[in-house]
Amino acid sequence: xxxxxxxxxxxxxxxxxxxxxxxxxxxxxxxxxxxxxxxxxxxxxxxxxxxxxxxxxxxxxxxxxxxxxxxxxxxxxxxxxxxxxxxxxxxxxxxxxxxxxxxxxxxxxxxxxxxxxxxxxxxxxxxxxxxxxxxxxxxxxxxxxxxxxxxxxxxxxxxxxxxxxxxxxxxxxxxxxxxxxxxxxxxxxxxxxxxxxxxxxxxxxxxxxxxxxxxxxxxxxxxxxxxxxxxxxxxxxxxxxxxxxxxxxxxxxxxxxxxxxxxxxxxxxxxxxxxxxxxxxxxxxxxxxxxxxxxxxxxxxxxxxxxxxxxxxxxxxxxxxxxxxxxxxxxxxxxxxxxxxxxx
Amino acid sequence: xxxxxxxxxxxxxxxxxxxxxxxxxxxxxxxxxxxxxxxxxxxxxxxxxxxxxxxxxxxxxxxxxxxxxxxxxxxxxxxxxxxxxxxxxxxxxxxxxxxxxxxxxxxxxxxxxxxxxxxxxxxxxxxxxxxxxxxxxxxxxxxxxxxxxxxxxxxxxxxxxxxxxxxxxxxxxxxxxxxxxxxxxxxxxxxxxxxxxxxxxxxxxxxxxxxxxxxxxxxxxxxxxxxxxxxxxxxxxxxxxxxxxxxxxxxxxxxxxxxxxxxxxxxxxxxxxxxxxxxxxxxxxxxxxxxxxxxxxxxxxxxxxxxxxxxxxxxxxxxxxxxxxxxxxxxxxxxxxxxxxxxxxxxxxxxxxxxxxxxxxxxxxxxxxxxxxxxxxxxxxxxxxxxxxxxxxxxxxxxxxxxxxxxxx
Numbered sequence: 121x122x123x124x125x126x127x128x129x130x131x132x133x134x135x136x137x138x139x140x141x142x143x144x145x146x147x148x149x150x151x152x153x154x155x156x157x158x159x160x161x162x163x164x165x166x167x168x169x170x171x172x173x174x175x176x177x178x179x180x181x182x183x184x185x186x187x188x189x190x191x192x193x194x195x196x197x198x199x200x201x202x203x204x205x206x207x208x209x210x211x212x213x214x215x216x217x218x219x220x221x222x223x224x225x226x227x228x229x230x231x232x233x234x235x236x237x238x239x240x241x242x243x244x245x246x247x248x249x250x251x252x253x254x255x256x257x258x259x260x261x262x263x264x265x266x267x268x269x270x271x272x273x274x275x276x277x278x279x280x281x282x283x284x285x286x287x288x289x290x291x292x293x294x295x296x297x298x299x300x301x302x303x304x305x306x307x308x309x310x311x312x313x314x315x316x317x318x319x320x321x322x323x324x325x326x327x328x329x330x331x332x333x334x335x336x337x338x339x340x341x342x343x344x345x346x347x348x349x350x351x352x353x354x355x356x357x358x359x360x361x362x363x364x365x366x367x368x369x370x371x372x373x374x375x376x377x378x379x380x381x382x383x384x385x386x387x388x389x390x391x392x393x394x395x396x397x398x399x400x401x402x403x404x405x406x407x408x409x410x411x412x413x414x415x416x417x418x419x420x421x422x423x424x425x426x427x428x429x430x431x432x433x434x435x436x437x438x439x440x441x442x443x444x445x446x447x448x449x450x451x452x453x454x455x456x457x458x459x460x461x462x463x464x
Numbered sequence: 465x466x467x468x469x470x471x472x473x474x475x476x477x478x479x480x481x482x483x484x485x486x487x488x489x490x491x492x493x494x495x496x497x498x499x500x501x502x503x504x505x506x507x508x509x510x511x512x513x514x515x516x517x518x519x520x521x522x523x524x525x526x527x528x529x530x531x532x533x534x535x536x537x538x539x540x541x542x543x544x545x546x547x548x549x550x551x552x553x554x555x556x557x558x559x560x561x562x563x564x565x566x567x568x569x570x571x572x573x574x575x576x577x578x579x580x581x582x583x584x585x586x587x588x589x590x591x592x593x594x595x596x597x598x599x600x601x602x603x604x605x606x607x608x609x610x611x612x613x614x615x616x617x618x619x620x621x622x623x624x625x626x627x628x629x630x631x632x633x634x635x636x637x638x639x640x641x642x643x644x645x646x647x648x649x650x651x652x653x654x655x656x657x658x659x660x661x662x663x664x665x666x667x668x669x670x671x672x673x674x675x676x677x678x679x680x681x682x683x684x685x686x687x688x689x690x691x692x693x694x695x696x697x698x699x700x701x702x703x704x705x706x707x708x709x710x711x712x713x714x715x716x717x718x719x720x721x722x723x724x725x726x727x728x729x730x731x732x733x734x735x736x737x738x739x740x741x742x743x744x745x746x747x748x749x750x751x752x753x754x755x756x757x758x759x760x761x762x763x764x765x766x767x768x769x770x771x772x773x774x775x776x777x778x779x780x781x782x783x784x785x786x787x788x789x790x791x792x793x794x795x796x797x798x799x800x801x802x803x804x805x806x807x808x809x810x811x812x813x814x815x816x817x818x819x820x821x822x823x824x825x826x827x828x829x830x831x832x833x834x835x836x837x838x839x840x841x842x843x844x845x846x847x848x849x850x851x852x853x854x855x856x857x858x859x860x861x862x863x864x865x866x867x868x869x870x871x872x873x
Binding site for chain 1: 554556558615616618619621622623625626627629630631633634637640641774778781785815817821822824825827828829830831832835836839
């Protein structure tokens with residue numbers, strides 16, 4: 121049906137526009153915006169890619185880990201004494217940075233803890249039973265349901281004003297305001313913070329994976345779990361560490377995302393972002409750390425250009441089309457698969 | 465006993481005791497075709513009457529039991545269709561709701577006054593419009609399955625799952641964004657339905673949503689509300705589809721599906737054209753999904769994109785996985801659980817919250833628990849000889865039964 125209607129240009133008039141001049145006019149603006157989105161996707165994508173590299177498992181519930189991170193930083197800010205007032209707080213630069221760092225850490229801890237818990241509760245029993253890959257995926261879908269609905273219905277029963285059907289009123293510490301302009305496009309403070317934080321976190325992860333003992337263990341298990349075990353690497357510990365790193369990064373991404381899109385804190389707010397981050401991981405080459413970072417940035421850009429080119433209502437379609445296209449044409453992604461084969 | 469007849473006795477390993485399910489299966493398999501019909505037809509009639517006279521404990525307070533049963537019939541169709549793809553062929557399809565949507569939107573676009581393709585004087589405004597649309601919906605959905613399957617089925621396992629998820633979501637976004645055709649998020653209303661039994665007491669016919677049923681009437685046809693009527697037609701379609709799918713399962717196609725599910729590479733090496741048969745499974749599954757969508761569009765007479773969220777795909781998958789992948793009767797029970805339980809507990813409140821609202825939480829939990837402790841589902845499919853199953857089974861069973869009887873005496 122869809123294809124027949126797609127072939128009829130008369131029906132598409134007004135639903136898809138090919139606004140090429142719009143993209144050309146706002147090119148730098150879109151690039152800046154796209155990069156800041158892309159940085160967030162990249163951080164979440166690392167979680168998918170690490171778990172896939174080590175376990176050959178698509179952690180479908182990772183989007184919910186991200187969602188819990190959004191709630192985590194919200195609770196963190198509430199604990200610091202802030203309330204969702206709708207207005208932006210003005211605390212002075214230094215205190216704002218301190219408060220945001222605290223919220224960031226709390227969000228990361230919530231997400232990291234949830235990721236490790238998820239692995240313990242859902243995936244470890246399956247591994248012990250030697251389940252088939254599809255069983256892992258179905259379990260992941262089930263856990264994704266459970267976490268979403270927990271926040272949807274159970275959490276508001278125990279904690280007043282948290283969770284529930286409607287998006288959480290945001291706590292805003294920083295108002296986005298342009299600091300300087302890049303080729304005529306204003307660059308806001310929020311975008312700078314997002315990109316800098318993402319670069320710092322990505323670099324830390326890169327060093328952790330490629331330079332440290334833990335990273336070597338992760339790469340060894342990704343390359344050959346049996347041999348790694350024989351060499352004295354504890355596979356269970358590596359898996360836990362992998363989930364922890366993925367969760368921490370998702371929590372950080374959640375904090376950055378709420379700065380960018382303050383109205384997204386809701387029980388199903390992770391799903392679409394999760395699919396996009398997964399698309400980013402596949403685009404860069406799933407199982408490949410640098411691939412996830414690259415894929416995230418490219419997807420963020422593609423989405424921003426796409427939403428002007430085709431119309432904003434098609435924004436979410438871009439990620440799906442990219443995902444499907446990459447899997448059709450080059451399933452190994454831009455940089456190729458495998459964490460194990462990454463350079464030492 | 466000769467060597468040739470000994471071999472097929474193997475399916476139940478000696479260390480596993482034969483459960484109730486196995487003995488029922490054995491009893492049913494031992495009956496002749498006419499005897500099976502003799503038991504099957506009354507059972508179906510009893511089930512049909514059950515919707516009309518709900519037993520007190522089984523009733524759904526707060527909602528029409530007939531309506532719940534109608535929804536169950538629709539989900540049963542979906543579960544059977546998805547079972548072909550997931551259970552029998554082993555292709556995890558997370559975008560099945562897309563086919564359901566295509567089926568529903570085919571009927572909607574052709575018959576709703578909100579769509580540009582509808583003309584108030586044409587054939588699709590007549591009494592027969594819904595019936596004419598059903599085969600069209602099946603054909604168009606099957607074609608869409610073919611079109612989506614051709615590129616995607618080159619992928620395997622979890623990659624396939626994610627791509628189908630993407631396609632399912634794209635279908636919904638298309639329905640949302642192609643406002644010129646689908647009326648966007650406002651949806652299509654006043655969709656055609658079967659105009660059967662129009663009279664002074666039933667101005668819209670039996671299938672109209674306005675038919676609330678006359679609970680004091682002695683005439684069963686008048687007593688039934690629209691939900692019960694839709695359940696009856698749905699049950700009829702379930703039986704037809706079950707027979708078709710059952711025949712496919714016992715044929716060369718079904719054996720190819722099982723071979724692909726168990727080991728795709730081995731199947732390919734043994735000369736099974738795996739891609740072709742995967743495409744067949746995808747297309748047939750899509751067609752059944754389209755049929756169910758057409759049923760839904762007719763019953764509700766209103767469709768909009770939010771009814772085809774990806775979360776529905778998960779619910780469908782839940783029906784198949786809980787029921788038992790590959791067991792077509794099991795997945796029907798799975799569909800019943802998925803539809804019935806939330807409606808049964810809708811009016812039960814816990815802490816000011818309807819228990820029906822927790823359905824995704826419970827189904828998510830049950831997915832996890834089932835996957836960890838009983839990955840084959842509540843009613844697992846038994847591996848059995850598919851080729852000439854009936855003849856071999858009889859030939860083997862008779863001497864075995866005779867021997868058992870002899871030992872018992």
